[in-house]
Amino acid sequence: MTTTPTSLSDVYGAMRLDPSERQPTAAGRTQNRSGLKSLVKEWSDRAYFRHQLACMATNSPELIDDIGLTLKQVEAEIAKPFWRE
Known part of the structure; x- marks a missing residue:
């Protein structure tokens, strides 16, 4: 059974191409x-x-609802600068 994302962090984590990218540095x-x-x-x-x-949000607002987010959550995430998590 799959779980539904409950926050933007969950959605972001699910959309990452390779979540295992953080590897220890090579010698x-x-x-x-x-x-x-x-x-x-x-x-x-x-x-x-x-x-x-x-x-x-602009082109397919129904998809925002489908992934369980509100427009307010999406607007808050979009407003963040890239350096903020």
Whole structure:
């Protein structure tokens, strides 16, 4: 049985392409470089997710209801800057 997402975090987690991307750094890499790369990737993912959510809300608002979110929740998520979780 599948569970229904109850928050935008659940929806975002379900939409990620590869949730196992956070892997330990390989030998010889500095933590800072890997950490920065991971941070930029996370920011990019958030910006993309919020853009897609905005498109969905504009073009197919019935889908927002189908995934169990309210318009108010979607508007709050879209309004967040990419660096905020």
